[in-house]
Amino acid sequence: MKNSSKISGLLITYNEVNHINQVIENIDFVDEIIVVDSFSTDGTLEKLQAFKHVKVIQRPFKNFADQRNFAIKQATKDWILFIDADERVTKKLKKELLETIKTNIDYVAFMFKRKYFFKQKRIRFCGFQTDKTYRLFKKGFVKYNESKIVHEMPIVTGKSKVLKNDMLHYCFNSSAHYKSKMEHYATLKALELFKKGKKANLFHFYARPLYKFIINYIFRLGFLDGVKGLKICYLSAYGVHYRYKELKKLTR
Template structure:
């Protein structure tokens, strides 16, 4: 366990996560502080969060992921910040490794987690996700998200970082329709990011880029070995690329 003097603030940003919220809150009860920034959920998520005595819930309009995460960071009061999404879970081995790391004399100020992906309850071993890592643990005052990257947000780390050995579980696909809606949401944000950079789509973006995305994930990165779920994931990832440039075309026309 971590030393009593070292405290963790666990942060979430949510929108319509009623299917995950009970399990994720239960998963992080070890935290000294739990703060959730909710983007005015309409499915009962906010009401469920308010029923927890150990959770501070703030409603705030969603601008983009980087902006929302930076706001959440500013609410934290403890030495260490742990970010978790509603569809993610920490394994017991990862929790132990977190405590061991932050209780040591290490000079690291940020840690990356390896994620294992699931389609419903089926493990997705390929399809482009076999090497996924993400920053989730930071020392207070050493991180800020780059607000020029409004989707697939990237933290700016002031100091050294490390990849932990244990895995985080990511239940990010409820079904194909759910994943499609996520791809469209991310694509709209990415289109806005590209428009601010003055980018313009062309026939290459509409046809070659989606095909290349599918080919890489389904063939080169062995998505076909994930069965029908692998096909859905690789196809919808390619669809997300196509949708991105269609959205960009609408923004600039």
């Protein structure tokens, strides 16, 4: 397999004014940066315009898989680093990924482990301790499954592996922010279920959220994260309830 170490850095954004400067500066080691923005209204676009080396494309948001696949098509380099605005590549991870794409020519995709932060405080449990996601891959070997419109799943054609070093994920800066994220994801997940012909019932409204809370708070040790852990586990369960509330609306 022909090997090249040129990287396209890709982002999809909507209202990321609090993160956009830091993430663009964080990936200054890539060879091109392309941002696909869903018509942000909070000043994100204005901040992006200050970065003359960044290509910005505005495109309506349909779902995460569709937006990511569109972004991939814009990339011109052999390798793609997909990063969300609230994620950061550490110095150790940067060194590892740059070495990896020069030497691991048998692999086409790499997963990053993520450390989660809530208001700058590390969240060690709540179900996040095993989180990892595809963020680095060779162009032409990965496409996102468009039937999975939230928590999008890449289809990888070839071998993949997990890198050793962690990415940082500043995924929520307040309880209200996390709640709005849960509602957004739940709405998309409800649409996904609706397209599959699923219907909501009492079990989904009460048992599923309770199960989610118990798994994350007790069995996945969310209680060890203190008050923040309680809030996160409650809001994750709330997201499940909201998903089926939205599904019920769709099936009326």
